[in-house]
Structures are given as structure tokens and as C-alpha cells.
Amino acid sequence: MKDKTIDYCLRATWQAVMKMYNEQASQFDVTMAVGFALLSIDPDQGTPSTALGPRMGMEATSLSRTLKTMEERGLIERKPNPADGRGVLIHLTPFGKEKRDFAKAQVKTFNGAVRNNISEEKVNHFYEVIDTINDLIQNRKVFNQEETILK
Template identity: 75%
Template sequence: MKDKTIDYVLRATWQAVAKMYNEEAGKFDSTMATGFALLSIDPEEGTPSTALGPRMGMEATSLSRTLKSMEERGLIERRPNPKDGRGVLIHLTDFGREKREVSREVVLTFNETIRKHISDEKLNHFYEVAEVINDLISSKKIYNQKITTN
């Protein structure tokens, strides 16, 4: 893999993970996006709809489609936010809580399996590298650097 670019390895790995999660979710008549949404919604308090997109890293239009589908399937319900009359809280239904637990088990199985095959030291390095990449991107230190001349 040393001849592959960093972005290629990230993209290929994420695509493999997404494909695996979608295949597993398909066994439960679901999708990875639905499972991720179920895990991102506070099961006790609900979650403001406006907070879900940023939490999941999803664009509003994709999230709207996912939430609409989840509502149609009886996984969630929308309720007025008592702290903000203009806002809406997304709450899990009992069925949504059941499916959330399935999603949670799928994610835990993935994590446990990876941890069995990769040492804590290597995983810590992986997290450190991912954090540096995210920091470089968020602080615009890759393409938006100020060019100085001598």
C-alpha cells in the first residue's frame, strides 16, 4: 500500500466499511444511513433536527430523505421542541429503539473485531493520524495557506 496516496487509502477503506455496513443493514431491511441516524439520536431526550446533520456529517437534503424514510417506517417521530417553539426534536419510537440496539451491536462487533486484529498502540497511532488530518483540513492548512514571499 505504500505506493497509494493517503486520500486513496482513506477513500477505499471508507467505501469498504460503508459497503460492509450497508450489506449488514440490508439483512434488517435498513441502510447504513438509517443505522447511523438511530445511533445519533438521543434515546431519552430526542435530538434537535438541526443538530443531526452536523453530528452525522450529512447534508440537509440527504438527512431529510433519511428522516422521512425513518418516519414512514415508524422508527422516529417529530415533536415540537419545548425549549424552542420553532424547532423540532426527533424522538425514537419503541421500534426505533429496538433497531437502534441492532445498529449498536453491529458497530460494536466491527470495533471488537478490529481491536482483536490491531494492537492498541497501532490503533492509537491511527487515531492520532486521523486527528492530524482533520485538524489540517479544518484549519485550512492544506490549500488555503497564506503564501509568503521573501
């Protein structure tokens, strides 16, 4: 793309990150989605299943499939939530904690490589830009009813 747009750069970079993590994860018979879920589950207290979707930015259907796969592989177990009789807590099994440690190490390696190659000032600017983009989207400041023409 001759004139790269911000959304193109975000999408292409995220796809490259996903591919990198999936390649790493496949060596240990997991996926990036499973690794992300492992990192999103409290290793000591467990996590309510209803809190995982929003935390991970996943739709309920995708999350259900991921959790089912994780349960079948012995990474997690579901237990009744003592604070809410209707709810379920997702707990990591010892095997799940082992895979979680692996996922955490991969994330630290990636972040370390980025931070070793980009100045702290640039990293801080990156976070400022991402925060601004998220604010624009969450507060519906990109498209409004009066202005529908893309510039």
C-alpha cells in the same frame, strides 16, 4: 493503484466499511445511513433536527430524505421542541430503539474485530493520524492561497 495515496486509502477503506455495514443492515431492512441516524439520536431525550446534520456530517437534503424514510417506517417521530417553539425534536419510537440496539451491536462487533486484530498502540496511532488530518483540513492548512501547485 501502484502508489497509494492517503486520500485513496481513506476513500477505499470508507467505501469498504460502508459496503460491509449496508450488507449487514440490508438483512434487517435498513441502511447504514439509517443506522447511523439511529445512533445519532438521543434515545431518551430526542435530538433537535438541526443538530443531526452536523453530528452526522450529512447535508440537509440527504438528512431530510433519511428522516422522511425513517418516519415512514415508524422508526422516529417528530415532536415540538419545548425549549424552542420553532424547533423539532426527533424521538425514536420503540421500533426505532430496537433497530438502534441492532445498529449499536453491529458497530461494537466491527470495533471489537478491529481491536482484536490491531494492537492498542496502533489503534492509538491511527486516531492520532486521523486527528491530525482533520486538523489540517478544518484549519485550512492543506491548501493556501500562495501555494496552488500540488507536489
